Amino acid sequence: MFDAVIRNLPFLMGGFWVTVKLTAFALLGGIPLGILVGLGRISKKRWVYYPVTFYVNLIRNIPLILVIFWFYFVMPILVGRPMDPFPSAVISFIIFEATYFGEILRAGYQSVSKGQIEAGYSTGLSYIQTTRHILIPIAFRRMLPSMITQSIVTYQDTSLAFVIGLPEFVRRTAIVDNLEVRSIQLFGFVAIMFLITCYISSVVSRRFEVKREGGY
Amino acid sequence: MGLAYHFDWGVLWRQPYGIWLLKGVWLTVQLGLLSWLIALFLGIFIGTIRISRWRWLRVLGTTYVEIFRNIPFIVQLFFWYFAGPMLFGKTLQFHINAIMGLNYYVAIVGLGLYTASRVAEHIRAGFASIARDQYQAALSTGLTEIQMYRYVIIPYALRIVIPPLTTEFLTIFKNSSIAMTIGVAETTFMSYKIDSDTFHGLEATTGAMVIYLILGLSVVKLMGILESRFRIAGLMGRK
Numbered sequence: 366m367f368d369a370v371i372r373n374l375p376f377l378m379g380g381f382w383v384t385v386k387l388t389a390f391a392l393l394g395g396i397p398l399g400i401l402v403g404l405g406r407i408s409k410k411r412w413v414y415y416p417v418t419f420y421v422n423l424i425r426n427i428p429l430i431l432v433i434f435w436f437y438f439v440m441p442i443l444v445g446r447p448m449d450p451f452p453s454a455v456i457s458f459i460i461f462e463a464t465y466f467g468e469i470l471r472a473g474y475q476s477v478s479k480g481q482i483e484a485g486y487s488t489g490l491s492y493i494q495t496t497r498h499i500l501i502p503i504a505f506r507r508m509l510p511s512m513i514t515q516s517i518v519t520y521q522d523t524s525l526a527f528v529i530g531l532p533e534f535v536r537r538t539a540i541v542d543n544l545e546v547r548s549i550q551l552f553g554f555v556a557i558m559f560l561i562t563c564y565i566s567s568v569v570s571r572r573f574e575v576k577r578e579g580g581y
Numbered sequence: 582m583g584l585a586y587h588f589d590w591g592v593l594w595r596q597p598y599g600i601w602l603l604k605g606v607w608l609t610v611q612l613g614l615l616s617w618l619i620a621l622f623l624g625i626f627i628g629t630i631r632i633s634r635w636r637w638l639r640v641l642g643t644t645y646v647e648i649f650r651n652i653p654f655i656v657q658l659f660f661w662y663f664a665g666p667m668l669f670g671k672t673l674q675f676h677i678n679a680i681m682g683l684n685y686y687v688a689i690v691g692l693g694l695y696t697a698s699r700v701a702e703h704i705r706a707g708f709a710s711i712a713r714d715q716y717q718a719a720l721s722t723g724l725t726e727i728q729m730y731r732y733v734i735i736p737y738a739l740r741i742v743i744p745p746l747t748t749e750f751l752t753i754f755k756n757s758s759i760a761m762t763i764g765v766a767e768t769t770f771m772s773y774k775i776d777s778d779t780f781h782g783l784e785a786t787t788g789a790m791v792i793y794l795i796l797g798l799s800v801v802k803l804m805g806i807l808e809s810r811f812r813i814a815g816l817m818g819r820k
Contacts, residue, residue, distance in 0.1 A: 422798075422801070423794070426793060429755070431789055434773065435783070435787065438782040439783055549668065552660040555656050563650075564651050567651070
């Protein structure tokens with residue numbers, strides 16, 4: 366049934382490891398940059414707000430595949446020598462996913478009703494105290510599920526690095542399929558691997574969400 | 582060392598590249614619109630059965646959504662394109678593979694099936710966000726069940742669902758670029774093809790970005806108008 370998968374398991378799992386590594390780098394860079402982007406998006410300073418908004422709207426309207434290609438073409442020019450697909454992919458993912466994480470932060474902030482902030486001030490809390498004890502806890506709880514979902518999306522998105530020849534999970538499966546021509550089991554295997562890992566992560570995130578809400 | 586790169590923006594309009602890009606745009610629009618039709622109808626159907634009274638229908642809807650949302654679209658596309666014909670057995674497989682432009686049809690159906698799961702989630706969330714009291718209040722004023730949906734629930738659900746659906750509509754054009762991986766010659770494919778012909782991929786992909794921007798910004802504009810018109814008062818939005 367899964368004979369071709371078993372024969373090539375070390376090669377395929379090596380690809381899976383590349384996918385995991387790429388996801389980790391994309392999140393380690395994308396979330397911190399995303400926080401900065403989110404802060405820029407709620408900033409009242411025009412010279413911060415407009416450039417950041419331009420960047421966010423630009424990237425969010427472009428297919429990820431095109432962003433990956435673009436950086437793959439532009440990096441050699443900037444660096445002055447041909448570039449490996451992996452660092453090039455990492456940079457594209459950080460730039461791309463940061464806009465999505467930034468928008469989650471902004472939405473979380475804006476979902477807090479004005480009444481709650483005013484209530485904070487009226488009980489005599491300062492701006493910093495209101496932010497620290499009211500705004501951030503409420504916004505964070507609302508953001509967390511979306512942040513986890515976006516991390517799962519990032520993990521799925523990394524398979525698009527396929528197009529610049531990065532030997533990640535899907536690329537390696539396609540390579541094996543070229544030799545073995547066992548498309549059902551091979552692509553079925555990738556599909557099941559993603560299905561299981563993403564499903565488990567989403568169940569965990571949902572659990573977490575309920576727990577947090579129940580804590581107050 | 583240094584910037585030994587000479588820009589040649591002519592690859593965006595010089596023939597045959599200009600025509601390539603235009604053909605690509607036309608395919609992108611086709612892919613987006615046709616798969617959106619599938620996604621919208623199937624998505625509304627699945628979203629509705631997820632809130633139905635029958636348990637097995639709900640399970641069916643949930644299973645569909647979980648499967649299609651948790652597998653990357655590129656993997657789904659490869660599965661339908663490479664493994665799909667094999668599912669029909671040896672003789673039929675031969676005939677299916679002989680279909681002209683099979684990748685085009687696979688891309689439309691695959692993108693439609695994938696986006697349907699996302700549309701279904703928005704539909705379900707839209708209905709779920711309506712408080713139970715609204716239903717009861719509507720019924721208690723003497724409306725029939727059909728009138729309740731017609732005058733209370735659906736108008737309310739629509740204003741909640743329109744913004745995410747517009748975003749989804751935008752996303753479908755962007756996701757259609759993934760069809761290039763099975764050889765559908767849409768915009769992104771064409772920009773890559775120009776690169777392999779001229780080694781001016783940077784200009785070609787930048788041109789493609791502008792094309793997607795123009796396509797997307799018109800949808801965003803529409804979304805902005807709709808969103809501000811249907812905004813629910815009292816939340817901490819800008820202004």
